[in-house]
Amino acid sequence: DAKTTQPPSMDCAEGRAANLPCNHSTISGNEYVYWYRQIHSQGPQYIIHGLKNNETNEMASLIITEDRKSSTLILPHATLRDTAVYYCIVRPYSGAGSYQLTFGKGTKLSVIP
Amino acid sequence: EPEVTQTPSHQVTQMGQEVILRCVPISNHLYFYWYRQILGQKVEFLVSFYNNEISEKSEIFDDQFSVERPDGSNFTLKIRSTKLEDSAMYFCASSDPGQSMYGYTFGSGTRLTVV
Numbered sequence: 001d002a003k004t005t006q007p008p009s010m011d012c013a014e015g016r017a018a019n020l021p022c023n024h025s026t027i028s029g030n031e032y033v034y035w036y037r038q039i040h041s042q043g044p045q046y047i048i049h050g051l052k053n054n055e056t057n058e059m060a061s062l063i064i065t066e067d068r069k070s071s072t073l074i075l076p077h078a079t080l081r082d083t084a085v086y087y088c089i090v091r092p093y094s095g096a097g098s099y100q101l102t103f104g105k106g107t108k109l110s111v112i113p
Numbered sequence: 114e115p116e117v118t119q120t121p122s123h124q125v126t127q128m129g130q131e132v133i134l135r136c137v138p139i140s141n142h143l144y145f146y147w148y149r150q151i152l153g154q155k156v157e158f159l160v161s162f163y164n165n166e167i168s169e170k171s172e173i174f175d176d177q178f179s180v181e182r183p184d185g186s187n188f189t190l191k192i193r194s195t196k197l198e199d200s201a202m203y204f205c206a207s208s209d210p211g212q213s214m215y216g217y218t219f220g221s222g223t224r225l226t227v228v
Binding site: 034043087093098104105 | 117215
């Protein structure tokens with residue numbers, strides 16, 4: 001799987017947009033970008049994924065650059081409950097089936113009142 | 114929203130003892146996983162399970178570990194003879210083959226402390 005690079009930590013003011021970057025310069029054509037987060041010591045939580053188009057769901061938006069070498073997760077209006085470690089993960093998708101996720105160290109996002 | 118349920122939330126065991134961690138995956142999911150996270154470290158894949166057999170396992174998942182789906186709802190991880198270094202959070206997860214694009218659902222974890 002392609003390696004990802006994320007800043008170790010970021011701060012964001014409550015109510016503002018949080019923009020979390022991820023570099024994945026060795027990503028292959030069949031690899032998707034996934035974002036998960038882990039609040040305190042809870043289980044990781046799926047946020048969003050994408051291949052090459054920008055994606056939006058009720059939790060976040062994902063912007064993937066045209067060359068697919070980097071992406072940004074956007075939390076449009078961060079709340080204190082968004083304080084968590086955010087993981088950017090790249091994995092190949094080859095149809096339905098089980099697969100393993102390779103977690104890095106992620107970015108610790110602190111939302112500040 | 115459907116949840117993956119793990120019990121117990123915290124288990125303390127003596128070194129050398131067997132321990133079983135239990136999980137109830139989401140009912141229509143068919144793929145099951147165990148991950149662990151040693152305190153302060155990354156979340157690590159242990160094993161995936163489908164159709165009553167292991168699909169994939171990591172090098173961490175040695176002969177001391179085993180998984181089982183004893184009935185239609187539970188999924189268990191057994192550690193036969195616990196070591197101090199097995200102390201970690203253990204997360205169970207499940208996924209729906211029809212929705213495997215959309216990621217897993219993880220449980221809240223079992224904190225295992227080996228003393």
